[in-house]
Amino acid sequence: MNVLLKAATIIDVTHKEHHQKKRDILIKNGIISEIAPKIDAEKSTKIIELDNLHVSVGWFDSSVSFGEPGHEERETIENGLFTAAKSGFTDVVLNPNTNPLPDSSSDIVFLKNKADNNPTKLYPLGALTVKSEGEVLAELFDMQHSGAVAFSDFKNPTKNSNLLKIALQYAQGFDALVYSFPLDVQIAGKGVVNEEKVSTRLGLKGIPSLAEELQISRDLSILEYTGGKLHIPTISAANSVKLIAAAKRKGLDVTCSVAVHNLALTDELLEGFDTNYKVMPPLRTKKDTRTLIKGVLDGVIDFVTSDHTPLNVEEKIIEFDNAAYGTIGLESAFGALNQIFEIETTIQLLTKGRERYNIKTPKLAKGEIANLTLFNPDSKKEFSKENIFATSKNSAFLGQEMLGNVYGIIVDKNILL
DSSP: OEEEEEEEEEOOTTOTTTTTOEEEEEEETTEEEEEESOOOOOTTEEEEOOTTOEEEEOEEEEEEOOOTTTOTTTOOHHHHHHHHHHTTEEEEEEOSOSSSOOOSHHHHHHHHHHTTTOSSEEEEOBOSBGGGOSSSBOOHHHHHHHTOOOBOOTTSOOOOHHHHHHHHHHHGGGTOEEEOOOOOHHHHTTOOEESSHHHHHHTOOEEOHHHHHHHHHHHHHHHHHHOSEEEEOOOOOHHHHHHHHHHHHTTOOEEEEEEHHHHHOOGGGGGGOOGGGOOSSOOOOHHHHHHHHHHHHHTSSOEEEOOBOOOOHHHHSSOGGGSOOOOBOHHHHHHHHHHHSOHHHHHHHHHOOGGGGTOOOOOOSTTSBOEEEEEEEEEEEEOOGGGOOSSOOOBTTTTOEEEEEEEEEEETTEEEO
8 A cells, every 4th residue: 555645844964865855755555755845645545635745754652551461451452562552652662561561582582573573573571580589680682582672670679689780791791681670668667658748748758869869879880890781760859860871881781761751741730649650660859750751952961752551440549658659751752842842852862862772763765664643732721631541541731731643653554643
C-alpha cells in the first residue's frame, strides 16, 4: 500500500534541507520513497491530510510499565503498546515489575513474543537480581542473548554495594548496561513525599533529596572503581545533576534520565492529598525542577521518560500513606514537554536515547523504512480522562493544560492514527 502525507512540516534537526519545511512524504510498501514540496498521488494511494500536520522520526521512551504478566488489570501488553502508539511512541523499553519478574531468558522470550506484530516495538529490561530481591545476580548473559536491552530491579534500590560492584564488573564481559535506582532506603525511611515545607505542613513523612544524592554518590564511586556502563533512572533532585555532571567530566560511562512529571510538577500540588501525585522519586521543589530543566538543556540529563506506571483504582483511591507510587505518562508526555521546551528541543528529547540500548535510531530520509510520529504542536487542551487510552487512569496531569496533540504513528506498513 502507498501512503502520501500532504503538507507535513518536518521536525528533524539532522536533515537541514527538510527541517522546519513543509513537505509531501510518499511511502511505498513501508519505505520512504520521496520527500518533496509537492508530490502527485497515484491511484490507490492513501492520502493523509491533517490540521497543522507535523512529522518527526518515531519517538522513544526508556521507562514504561504495563502489567502483564500477573497484573493484567493494570494494563496488558497489547493495550499498552496501543497506548504508546497513540501517544506517538514507536519504541519503548519495558520495566521489569511484573509477576513473575523477568529474571530468566524464558521470561524475556515471553515478553518479546507477546509484543510481536505491534507497530510499537517493545524492548524488555531484565531483572538485575533474582526476583529483584537484591541478593543474587540474575541470568544476565542469557537474558541479553534473548533480547533484554539492560538490567534493572526497577524501583528496588541495590542496597548491597558489593553486588553492584560485581554486576558492573561481570556485565563488562558482554557490554551490558546496568541500572541502579537512586534511593538510600535507610535515609528515606517511611517517607512518602519530598521532605520540605509542604510535607511538614501536611503532616506527611518526607523523603529528603539526600536519600537520592547519597545513593548516586555511592554508585558513581563504585563505577569509577569498576568501569562498565551505568544508568541512573529518573533523578529528581538538583544536587543529583551536579554529581552526574562531575562524573561525566571524569569520563565515567554514566547516563541518567528524568521523568516528565518531575520536570513539570512540584510538591505544592500535594495540598489536596491527591494520590495521583504520589510518585517515586517524589515531586520536589521549584528549585529542583529548574535545575533539572537546565540539566536537560545542558545535556547532563541524557533523556526524558514518561515513567508510565499504570495502577488500578484499588491501589490509588485509598489513604495517601497506603497508596502505591506511580502515574501513567505516555499520553501526556508530549503535551507536558511542549509546555516547557521549544518544539525542536521537545522532539529531540522524544527521539533520543536509543543508542544507549543498542537500538538503531530511525531516519527520516528517502530509502529508509518509515518510522514516523505525526502530531500538531500548537493545539491546546485540558488533559482529561477522555484523552487516556490506558486501562488505568492514574494520571498526575489530569486537569493540566497541554500544548500539542498527537495523531499517531506510521511504522513500516502499519498506520495507527
